[in-house]
Amino acid sequence: MFQLGKTIVSEEIIEHDFVCNLTACKGACCIDGDAGAPLEDKETEILVDIYSKVKPFLSPEGIAVIEDQGAFVKGEDGEWETPLVGGSACAYVIFDERSIAKCGIEEAYNQGKITWKKPVSCHLYPVRIREYTGLTAVNYHKWQICDPACALGNELEVPIYKFVKEALIRKFGEAWYAELEEVANEYLK
Incomplete structure (x- = not known):
């Protein structure tokens, strides 16, 4: 986990790939x-x-x-x-x-x-948000029905945070997302 402003973000959204595969699921x-x-x-x-x-x-x-x-x-x-x-x-x-x-x-x-x-929760999926006093947790929700999305994301090399970029910006703003990208780039080195 790492902190961006008032959010605690799971590394899993950087480490794991995901692209919805509606044909499969x-x-x-x-x-x-x-x-x-x-x-x-x-x-x-x-x-x-x-x-x-x-x-x-x-x-x-x-x-x-x-x-x-x-x-x-x-x-x-x-x-x-x-x-x-x-x-x-x-x-x-x-x-x-x-x-x-x-x-x-x-x-x-x-x-x-x-x-x-x-709803932003749908737009963000497979990312789930949980509000706590003073902090917001940003996590990856693993679900077996999304295995085809994980496989397609892996094939296309699209990490979760990039797949849900528009939704993350909608929820947290452009500056927050830019900071997330910086962290991801450093983390993946």
């Missing part, structure tokens, strides 16, 4: 698991505000869950998260013609209907 991170995508407090308000614009992109099952439970729910850990369909799939998930899970929020964004891409 079919977007399993959006449909497997027992909790929704983690949400920041301000993102709960955004989800409520954009719901009417995102709704046309969602599945009937997702719409039913959101309209029953709300645009976000309190998870078992007491944190905000997206609601789930059937206890596993994110309510905002949609499927393309190849049965690959994608984000309905991101689809609305890609089509210019909203200006918010998706």
